[in-house]
Amino acid sequence: MRLSRYLLPTLKENPADAQIASHRLMLRAGLIRQEAAGIYSWLPAGLRVLRKIEAIVRDEMNRAGALELLMPTLQLADLWRESGRYDAYGPEMLRIKDRHERELLYGPTNEDMVTAIFRANVRSYRALPMNLYHVQWKFRDEQRPRFGVMRGREFLMKDAYSFDLDEAAARRSYRRMFVAYLRIFARMGIRAIPMRAETGPIGGDLSHEFLVLAQTGESAVYCDRAVLDLPIPGDDTDYEGDLEPIVQAWTARYAATEDVHDIERFEREVPAEQRVQTRGIEVGQVFYFGTKYSAPMKALVTTPEGDERPIHGGSYGIGVSRLLGAIIEAGHDDSGIIWPDAVAPFRVGLVNLDPADAQVEAACVELQAQLEARGIDVLHDDTPERAGVKFARMDLLGLPWQVVVGRRGLDRGIVELKRRASGERSELTPADVPARIAEHS
Amino acid sequence: MRLSRYLLPTLKENPADAQIASHRLMLRAGLIRQEAAGIYSWLPAGLRVLRKIEAIVRDEMNRAGALELLMPTLQLADLWRESGRYDAYGPEMLRIKDRHERELLYGPTNEDMVTAIFRANVRSYRALPMNLYHVQWKFRDEQRPRFGVMRGREFLMKDAYSFDLDEAAARRSYRRMFVAYLRIFARMGIRAIPMRAETGPIGGDLSHEFLVLAQTGESAVYCDRAVLDLPIPGDDTDYEGDLEPIVQAWTARYAATEDVHDIERFEREVPAEQRVQTRGIEVGQVFYFGTKYSAPMKALVTTPEGDERPIHGGSYGIGVSRLLGAIIEAGHDDSGIIWPDAVAPFRVGLVNLDPADAQVEAACVELQAQLEARGIDVLHDDTPERAGVKFARMDLLGLPWQVVVGRRGLDRGIVELKRRASGERSELTPADVPARIAEHS
Numbered sequence: 001m002r003l004s005r006y007l008l009p010t011l012k013e014n015p016a017d018a019q020i021a022s023h024r025l026m027l028r029a030g031l032i033r034q035e036a037a038g039i040y041s042w043l044p045a046g047l048r049v050l051r052k053i054e055a056i057v058r059d060e061m062n063r064a065g066a067l068e069l070l071m072p073t074l075q076l077a078d079l080w081r082e083s084g085r086y087d088a089y090g091p092e093m094l095r096i097k098d099r100h101e102r103e104l105l106y107g108p109t110n111e112d113m114v115t116a117i118f119r120a121n122v123r124s125y126r127a128l129p130m131n132l133y134h135v136q137w138k139f140r141d142e143q144r145p146r147f148g149v150m151r152g153r154e155f156l157m158k159d160a161y162s163f164d165l166d167e168a169a170a171r172r173s174y175r176r177m178f179v180a181y182l183r184i185f186a187r188m189g190i191r192a193i194p195m196r197a198e199t200g201p202i203g204g205d206l207s208h209e210f211l212v213l214a215q216t217g218e219s220a221v222y223c224d225r226a227v228l229d230l231p232i233p234g235d236d237t238d239y240e241g242d243l244e245p246i247v248q249a250w251t252a253r254y255a256a257t258e259d260v261h262d263i264e265r266f267e268r269e270v271p272a273e274q275r276v277q278t279r280g281i282e283v284g285q286v287f288y289f290g291t292k293y294s295a296p297m298k299a300l301v302t303t304p305e306g307d308e309r310p311i312h313g314g315s316y317g318i319g320v321s322r323l324l325g326a327i328i329e330a331g332h333d334d335s336g337i338i339w340p341d342a343v344a345p346f347r348v349g350l351v352n353l354d355p356a357d358a359q360v361e362a363a364c365v366e367l368q369a370q371l372e373a374r375g376i377d378v379l380h381d382d383t384p385e386r387a388g389v390k391f392a393r394m395d396l397l398g399l400p401w402q403v404v405v406g407r408r409g410l411d412r413g414i415v416e417l418k419r420r421a422s423g424e425r426s427e428l429t430p431a432d433v434p435a436r437i438a439e440h441s
Numbered sequence: 442m443r444l445s446r447y448l449l450p451t452l453k454e455n456p457a458d459a460q461i462a463s464h465r466l467m468l469r470a471g472l473i474r475q476e477a478a479g480i481y482s483w484l485p486a487g488l489r490v491l492r493k494i495e496a497i498v499r500d501e502m503n504r505a506g507a508l509e510l511l512m513p514t515l516q517l518a519d520l521w522r523e524s525g526r527y528d529a530y531g532p533e534m535l536r537i538k539d540r541h542e543r544e545l546l547y548g549p550t551n552e553d554m555v556t557a558i559f560r561a562n563v564r565s566y567r568a569l570p571m572n573l574y575h576v577q578w579k580f581r582d583e584q585r586p587r588f589g590v591m592r593g594r595e596f597l598m599k600d601a602y603s604f605d606l607d608e609a610a611a612r613r614s615y616r617r618m619f620v621a622y623l624r625i626f627a628r629m630g631i632r633a634i635p636m637r638a639e640t641g642p643i644g645g646d647l648s649h650e651f652l653v654l655a656q657t658g659e660s661a662v663y664c665d666r667a668v669l670d671l672p673i674p675g676d677d678t679d680y681e682g683d684l685e686p687i688v689q690a691w692t693a694r695y696a697a698t699e700d701v702h703d704i705e706r707f708e709r710e711v712p713a714e715q716r717v718q719t720r721g722i723e724v725g726q727v728f729y730f731g732t733k734y735s736a737p738m739k740a741l742v743t744t745p746e747g748d749e750r751p752i753h754g755g756s757y758g759i760g761v762s763r764l765l766g767a768i769i770e771a772g773h774d775d776s777g778i779i780w781p782d783a784v785a786p787f788r789v790g791l792v793n794l795d796p797a798d799a800q801v802e803a804a805c806v807e808l809q810a811q812l813e814a815r816g817i818d819v820l821h822d823d824t825p826e827r828a829g830v831k832f833a834r835m836d837l838l839g840l841p842w843q844v845v846v847g848r849r850g851l852d853r854g855i856v857e858l859k860r861r862a863s864g865e866r867s868e869l870t871p872a873d874v875p876a877r878i879a880e881h882s
Contacts, residue, residue: 041512041554070482071579072476081468
């Protein structure tokens with residue numbers, strides 16, 4: 001993509017009302033634009049990140065055996081009355097009346113609707129386990145939206161729902177999601193730590209939040225340093241196999257959000273030098289809720305013995321749009337964003353220092369073509385601006401690699417390659433660039 | 442995908458309230474489920490079609506030089522007051538108040554918002570031409586939603602907006618979209634005919650609707666039979682080049698919707714034996730509206746001469762979710778849907794006649810793996826149902842190819858391949874199946 005044909009409205013100054021780094025940087029790098037409080041447009045570069053995150057989530061959900069469907073944004077109020085949640089939900093639910101005065105709402109979550117879909121279509125234990133998910137826009141009418149996409153009102157969420165015959169089977173479904181989540185966040189280039197979280201009136205131990213550690217996180221978290229270095233399950237993970245050892249390894253050590261933090265246990269179980277006390281940004285949650293929806297909504301299946309039983313359910317959320325904020329909070333410096341390779345808007349920023357020079361231009365066009373032929377996406381800065389402006393913009397946007405091409409370098413047969421994260425620079429021939437970058441995939 | 446692990450709730454009977462074939466078949470084939478009047482969930486097989494259609498649209502839009510962004514579903518009422526449309530829009534607009542009594546609406550279209558985005562970020566003619574598009578859910582509160590996804594309330598639309606310095610440049614943008622649309626619909630395996638349509642108070646000749654011909658279409662259409670056989674622009678189409686000859690060829694012959702039909706001209710220009718009078722389903726529209734939004738909203742750019750001028754705009758819509766209905770109206774028979782290869786939920790339905798037989802099962806697993814290795818998606822019916830039930834279900838679902846594998850055939854070393862559209866059957870060895878199907882890509 002040529003920057004001269006792109007829409008990347010970067011800002012030199014910090015926007016006044018953005019309080020945290022990710023919000024400031026997303027506005028400054030031209031990724032989003034606020035349309036109303038907590039409601040954003042995704043400009044082209046921001047949308048590219050959103051789609052890459054979404055693709056990783058989808059890929060791993062499918063691998064874990066979940067089925068994708070898509071539920072609408074608007075729902076009938078009566079459906080929520082059936083599950084008993086309509087009156088309980090409070091002012092965060094956006095309630096709407098249509099032209100015929102029928103009560104609708106903008107879905108903040110989908111337990112009710114997915115239970116209705118399941119109930120209408122599945123009647124036998126033979127179809128179980130089943131896990132249905134979608135990636136859809138949700139709305140929660142926050143009293144005070146802030147921090148950009150981190151606490152927006154219209155936000156993109158992946159929500160999955162598992163259906164099982166009993167609690168033992170539901171635990172297996174829970175473990176599949178737990179393991180999938182470890183892989184999902186790792187593939188995005190971030191470390192999200194599963195921590196014990198509130199189960200509310202359901203009780204039990206099947207509730208974990210996945211948090212990215214960052215000082216700007218919304219909740220205090222406490223954990224054993226050892227959990228920060230546990231290995232991520234590999235590509236050969238067998239979701240049909242026994243996942244208990246993996247979950248066991250990740251849950252044996254202390255890790256809890258402030259809501260369920262037990263200071264005595266923390267100090268008893270974790271040696272002082274191993275104690276980590278910091279803040280975290282929630283990017284995902286896995287939760288077992290048993291028959292909370294299936295019992296009132298009569299989502300029953302026949303058992304092998306021939307009787308009927310409400311299914312045991314769980315829900316599994318990932319804040320897809322929120323993840324952009326979390327990833328930036330975890331990866332930025334004074335100059336701007338530092339994107340992990342897998343979710344960067346483009347992997348390479350090609351800085352053309354002399355676009356009016358036909359030979360430099362030709363070298364850039366050739367480099368771009370060679371990179372794209374290897375499936376590496378490129379933003380080619382062919383604008384007539386000063387070198388300093390171009391470098392600052394590339395650092396702000398945070399693409400993992402910068403390739404700097406100019407008259408002086410080409411006269412020596414070289415271009416400069418810079419790694420955004422480390423600042424490391426090297427000189428090499430243009431022909432060597434694609435292979436060098438491809439090595440890092 | 443194994444059918445035993447999938448969610449494909451097919452119905453034997455016709456749903457009572459579905460009046461047209463596509464609505465009946467989408468419900469019967471388990472593609473969608475109604476959640477409220479005109480609001481649908483997309484079940485897994487339906488979502489696969491939706492995504493394939495979306496991917497074709499996106500691919501051709503990008504090729505034509507358009508930039509994808511994503512605007513939110515909810516918009517501020519004040520934005521529509523600024524463009525002067527809020528009061529004019531009428532009861533089809535879903536108006537919403539949030540918890541702070543701020544007026545929002547569920548976007549039925551995005552001219553206003555995209556103009557505000559452009560205005561905030563682009564100030565010079567140098568950035569032009571620019572074309573911004575998104576694929577997003579819209580809501581129109583139809584008085585009487587019906588015909589399934591053909592006239593739903595929550596629907597998925599691709600809407601693009603072009604920005605140019607003057608009318609001559611806007612005409613070039615219009616032609617790029619006109620040509621892209623010809624290619625988009627052709628790639629989906631349907632023929633959509635561009636027809637002159639209303640321009641309203643704007644006037645001029647720059648308004649075309651693209652219609653799929655079908656007896657169940659919502660509007661009467663009139664055209665010269667010759668337009669039905671015009672060639673579609675090829676993969677080598679140069680969007681930077683002169684597209685006027687292509688547009689000229691497609692607009693020289695009579696083709697008009699009932700709204701602008703001129704019976705005298707029709708009879709004068711088209712020989713009687715060439716006259717086609719039928720009905721059509723609108724699947725896209727391209728429209729030039731000049732400074733209608735840029736003037737009141739002050740979306741100005743500086744000209745090469747240094748003065749400021751409101752940009753000349755156009756909008757270009759494609760009804761992504763509606764297309765499923767249109768494609769089915771154009772392609773079905775008494776047994777069910779007949780999907781074009783490019784948008785079928787799966788290209789191949791693998792019918793395992795004896796899933797309890799280990800050798801048949803192994804042959805199916807091997808065939809599925811070989812097809813998937815070639816990038817051909819497969820729905821493998823491994824359920825224990827009767828052969829007749831399986832055949833009827835595959836015909837109903839309408840996958841382009843059926844591969845039938847059973848004990849008796851395998852004993853002779855063969856499987857049966859059936860083309861859904863023609864009903865043509867052939868016997869071949871399992872090893873020959875992938876290449877035979879791949880030939881048809």
